[in-house]
Amino acid sequence: MVKVIVNGTEVEVEEGATLLRAIQRAGYEVPTLCLFGHMYREASCRVCLVELSNGKLVPACAYPVSEGLRVLTDTPKVRRVRRTVIELILATHKTKCWECLRKGGHCLLLKLASEYGVEGIPVCAECPLYGEDCLVVRGYPCLGPITVAGCGAQCPLSGSYCIGCRGPITRKDTLREAARFYAKYGVNIKNVLSLATIFWGRLSEFNLVRSELLNSFTNYFRGGGP
Amino acid sequence: MRLSEVIEVDRVFGHVELEVVIDGDDVLTKFRVVHDPRFIELAMEGRHYLEVPYIASRICGACSIAHYLASIKAIENALGIEVSEDTEVVRDVLNSLQVIQNHLIHLTFLALPDYLGVKDINSLLSKSRDVIKLVMKLNSLILKAIKVLGGRIVNPNIPYVGGFIREISREDLNLAIKYVNESRGVFSEVLSKLRLKDLPLLKDVANNYLVLKIRNHYLSSSDEVVASDGHVFKHNEYLNYIEEVSSSWSNSKVVLYKGKPLHVGPRARVSKYLGIVKEVVSELGGIDTNNPFSNLIAKLIEIKYLLEVIPNILSDMRISKLGGGSPHKSEVLNGEGVGVIEAPRGLLIHHYVINGGRLVHANIITPTEINARHIELSARELSINLVKNNPLNISKLRSMLSFLVRTYDPCLPCAVHVSVVNGLRR
Numbered sequence: 215m216v217k218v219i220v221n222g223t224e225v226e227v228e229e230g231a232t233l234l235r236a237i238q239r240a241g242y243e244v245p246t247l248c249l250f251g252h253m254y255r256e257a258s259c260r261v262c263l264v265e266l267s268n269g270k271l272v273p274a275c276a277y278p279v280s281e282g283l284r285v286l287t288d289t290p291k292v293r294r295v296r297r298t299v300i301e302l303i304l305a306t307h308k309t310k311c312w313e314c315l316r317k318g319g320h321c322l323l324l325k326l327a328s329e330y331g332v333e334g335i336p337v338c339a340e341c342p343l344y345g346e347d348c349l350v351v352r353g354y355p356c357l358g359p360i361t362v363a364g365c366g367a368q369c370p371l372s373g374s375y376c377i378g379c380r381g382p383i384t385r386k387d388t389l390r391e392a393a394r395f396y397a398k399y400g401v402n403i404k405n406v407l408s409l410a411t412i413f414w415g416r417l418s419e420f421n422l423v424r425s426e427l428l429n430s431f432t433n434y435f436r437g438g439g440p
Numbered sequence: 441m442r443l444s445e446v447i448e449v450d451r452v453f454g455h456v457e458l459e460v461v462i463d464g465d466d467v468l469t470k471f472r473v474v475h476d477p478r479f480i481e482l483a484m485e486g487r488h489y490l491e492v493p494y495i496a497s498r499i500c501g502a503c504s505i506a507h508y509l510a511s512i513k514a515i516e517n518a519l520g521i522e523v524s525e526d527t528e529v530v531r532d533v534l535n536s537l538q539v540i541q542n543h544l545i546h547l548t549f550l551a552l553p554d555y556l557g558v559k560d561i562n563s564l565l566s567k568s569r570d571v572i573k574l575v576m577k578l579n580s581l582i583l584k585a586i587k588v589l590g591g592r593i594v595n596p597n598i599p600y601v602g603g604f605i606r607e608i609s610r611e612d613l614n615l616a617i618k619y620v621n622e623s624r625g626v627f628s629e630v631l632s633k634l635r636l637k638d639l640p641l642l643k644d645v646a647n648n649y650l651v652l653k654i655r656n657h658y659l660s661s662s663d664e665v666v667a668s669d670g671h672v673f674k675h676n677e678y679l680n681y682i683e684e685v686s687s688s689w690s691n692s693k694v695v696l697y698k699g700k701p702l703h704v705g706p707r708a709r710v711s712k713y714l715g716i717v718k719e720v721v722s723e724l725g726g727i728d729t730n731n732p733f734s735n736l737i738a739k740l741i742e743i744k745y746l747l748e749v750i751p752n753i754l755s756d757m758r759i760s761k762l763g764g765g766s767p768h769k770s771e772v773l774n775g776e777g778v779g780v781i782e783a784p785r786g787l788l789i790h791h792y793v794i795n796g797g798r799l800v801h802a803n804i805i806t807p808t809e810i811n812a813r814h815i816e817l818s819a820r821e822l823s824i825n826l827v828k829n830n831p832l833n834i835s836k837l838r839s840m841l842s843f844l845v846r847t848y849d850p851c852l853p854c855a856v857h858v859s860v861v862n863g864l865r866r
Contacts, residue, residue, distance in 0.1 A: 412494065
């Protein structure tokens with residue numbers, strides 16, 4: 215057995231175990247995406263970074279324990295780096311929450327992003343309406359696909375479409391995918407934009423949102439696409 | 441004696457100043473709303489009628505349900521959409537729940553320190569922490585009931601033009617009944633712990649009021665308005681009797697009834713329907729409806745009475761489910777309609793003109809606008825009482841006048857929903 219000190223708490227783990235196991239045994243939580251082994255191979259997502267006593271950051275899920283190892287799981291440095299890591303993951307993440315199987319409260323990325331204050335995931339990730347029940351599929355100009363998540367999708371839950379009170383997502387590829395989604399189910403993008411002006415009409419980002427949506431929407435019908 | 445004081449009234453929703461100028465026997469009071477204008481009516485114009493209630497509910501975070509329901513009623517009246525009696529009842533209950541919740545918040549955090557004779561909410565906390573805790577518990581119970589019937593605790597979305605956007609089932613109603621029943625017990629506990637000071641004496645110099653005629657139970661909305669002089673008029677004739685005038689010292693307009701100042705709100709409702717609530721009134725030790733300060737007692741009466749009747753109203757409904765399906769699509773796209781509702785602070789009027797499915801004109805009259813001139817009159821009367829035959833005590837004058845303004849529970853964000861720019865309505 216090896217002694218490890220996690221945030222000042224002493225724990226004993228078997229030799230050869232990972233740091234993550236020691237941290238969990240000590241009763242602390244470190245976010246991981248290990249569940250998605252097929253997407254993030256061992257220690258490549260870097261969400262579980264922790265700080266050693268010498269100031270070095272190591273991934274807890276792959277670092278082997280050694281006698282007397284001291285580790286801190288929640289320091290400002292760790293939080294800052296984790297936030298950047300989540301931003302990087304989101305940048306390469308194909309955000310098509312409306313078609314994702316993990317929508318409706320099962321999205322780990324959304325949980326992480328809201329905990330570390332990273333925006334870029336649409337309301338659809340929280341919305342439990344799926345398939346034919348989705349308001350866009352039913353033909354309503356729901357703003358869910360292009361609105362920042364965080365409200366718990368309360369409006370779609372009670373049957374009315376999202377009116378975008380939490381502000382727009384400004385990532386271009388998400389907007390493009392959203393425009394294609396609207397086009398696929400015959401929702402007129404003009405209705406979507408008209409609804410969006412209630413809360414976003416005066417935002418400086420609104421021009422970007424509008425032009426990106428309009429371009430992608432027309433491209434869909436030309437048979438092209440970005 | 442000459443004196444000029446500007447009192448920045450704290451513990452109200454928004455920002456307001458009360459200016460008092462005393463020059464010998466002349467006393468002048470000005471209720472100055474210093475909140476910035478918000479142009480809500482302008483934001484509504486040109487919108488599709490189905491989007492309008494969402495914007496209307498954003499006028500005020502405290503009484504969003506009242507604005508939302510008034511907006512829905514105005515659109516339904518404009519387009520001639522009929523809704524069932526059960527729908528109306530559920531809407532009335534939702535409105536009543538919001539009245540309870542608003543009264544609770546106003547009483548506890550804004551007005552109660554005055555009535556208990558403490559300086560502010562912090563001293564209140566150290567003095568009677570258990571009461572505040574109970575009120576917060578009560579508040580969360582009422583909010584849960586609101587969420588069941590309204591979809592969200594602020595800016596609701598289940599009631600909609602033509603009925604309900606999502607099905608309201610018997611289970612939902614039973615859940616709401618359960619929460620209200622639970623909160624009734626908590627409220628009687630709160631009442632048993634409250635020891636209120638005696639109210640300051642003040643005679644209302646212009647006891648004119650307007651209330652909505654009730655349909656079958658307290659706070660149930662109808663389309664007729666009753667005045668204290670006995671006059672009854674339909675809601676769409678309101679422009680014949682009510683005039684909105686601009687005030688040179690305030691960012692909000694001032695409303696007069698037949699050229700006279702008036703008040704609306706809990707005190708007006710209780711004085712009009714004293715017969716309905718008389719049991720609760722006697723339990724709470726009576727009310728002097730001619731004293732502006734008795735607004736708090738009127739609020740307590742309303743909370744207690746509504747908590748008693750809401751479960752009965754809901755369990756009397758013989759329906760299995762209400763509404764549901766898709767958002768309403770109307771055949772008629774032109775019309776003019778008025779929606780009135782008894783908001784927590786009094787009579788609220790939404791007036792829309794719809795042309796081709798788009799809103800072309802909106803006019804909103806909020807309770808605080810109606811009360812504004814009455815607050816000035818009462819403040820004048822109170823200042824005269826305080827300075828006449830008494831040595832001048834400026835700090836007492838200031839605290840009493842703030843107390844008076846707080847009694848009316850003005851909501852300034854509502855009052856400045858539209859502004860007057862150089863005398864033109866923009």
